[in-house]
Amino acid sequence: MAKKTRKGAASSSGTSAAPDIDAANIRLAQPDRTAPAGKTLLDLAGEQNLFQQADARQRQLNKERGVNLNTGLPKKAESEEDSGDDGDDDDDDGEPTISPFAERILDTALWCVSIAMLHFTLDVLVQNQYAIKIEWPVIIRRSLQALAVFSLLFYNLHRHTSDPRLLPLRRGVPLHVQDRLRQALFFVTSSLTGCYLIYITNEYSYMAVLMQAPPLGCLWVWSVIEMDLLWALPSLAIAGTFMLYNGYGI
Numbered sequence: 631m632a633k634k635t636r637k638g639a640a641s642s643s644g645t646s647a648a649p650d651i652d653a654a655n656i657r658l659a660q661p662d663r664t665a666p667a668g669k670t671l672l673d674l675a676g677e678q679n680l681f682q683q684a685d686a687r688q689r690q691l692n693k694e695r696g697v698n699l700n701t702g703l704p705k706k707a708e709s710e711e712d713s714g715d716d717g718d719d720d721d722d723d724g725e726p727t728i729s730p731f732a733e734r735i736l737d738t739a740l741w742c743v744s745i746a747m748l749h750f751t752l753d754v755l756v757q758n759q760y761a762i763k764i765e766w767p768v769i770i771r772r773s774l775q776a777l778a779v780f781s782l783l784f785y786n787l788h789r790h791t792s793d794p795r796l797l798p799l800r801r802g803v804p805l806h807v808q809d810r811l812r813q814a815l816f817f818v819t820s821s822l823t824g825c826y827l828i829y830i831t832n833e834y835s836y837m838a839v840l841m842q843a844p845p846l847g848c849l850w851v852w853s854v855i856e857m858d859l860l861w862a863l864p865s866l867a868i869a870g871t872f873m874l875y876n877g878y879g880i
Contacts, residue, residue, distance in 0.1 A: 730792035737792075738785045745784075745848050746777035752844040760836045776845060780852070787812065788856065813861045820853035820862070824869030832878040 675681060728736075750773040757764050786797050789812060796808040827846045831839055854862050873880070 730790075733792040734785065734790045737788070737790050738781055741788070742777055742781045742784050745780045745852060746773045748851065749773050749776040749844050749848045752847045756840055756843050760840065762840070772844070776848060779845075780848065784852075787815070813857055816853045816856045817861050817865050820850060820857065820865040821868045823850040823853065824865065825872040828869060828873050828878050828880070829876075831880075832876075 750769060753769045753772055754764060757769075789809065794805055794808075796803075796812050823846050827843065827850060830842055830846075834842075854865065857865065872878075
């Protein structure tokens with residue numbers, strides 16, 4: 631009875647029931663991406679300067695309410711926030727900044743921890759190569775000693791972004807001269823450590839290799855990383871030529 635009533639209501643209203651639609655029979659097509667033929671609402675708004683009028687109106691309202699347009703804060707609250715008790719130094723973007731000294735310390739710690747881990751790995755590999763019982767406390771102590779030594783060297787010799795001087799106490803020397811001195815220093819260090827490391831691994835006893843190979847390897851790797859490509863390639867070529875000339879192996 632209810633079905634007949636609904637059917638009669640649909641017939642009396644002049645509408646027919648919607649037929650069942652099969653989605654498989656619907657043809658797929660790309661939407662129309664052609665540009666509009668006439669002017670759009672944005673074009674009409676631009677011609678009437680509606681955006682400029684809205685901006686001017688908003689500035690007037692902010693001025694009446696005492697609100698800063700850039701921050702959206704009341705001027706009184708903004709001044710209190712700028713003169714807060716936290717004492718943090720913020721830049722123009724509101725991001726906290728650290729001093730060059732603190733950034734230099736963090737940069738040194740990050741790099742030297744990685745170098746100490748490299749020293750730890752090389753120490754384990756050398757002892758494993760000579761089939762010696764690995765003494766973990768001794769290896770850890772050597773790695774900590776390497777961390778302290780390389781931290782001192784890295785702090786003074788690395789070209790930090792915040793303070794690119796060669797030494798913190800050097801003044802009056804142009805930066806480009808310091809960069810060349812730094813590159814020359816690492817070039818000599820890389821060449822000497824590379825050749826000497828190849829020499830001791832082929833000529834000295836295993837005890838000398840155990841004691842000297844890890845720190846020399848770390849110093850060699852760090853020197854190559856610090857140099858530019860035009861300085862690093864010749865230093866590696868010197869070590870390779872030294873090895874081939876003397877008939878050494880790796």
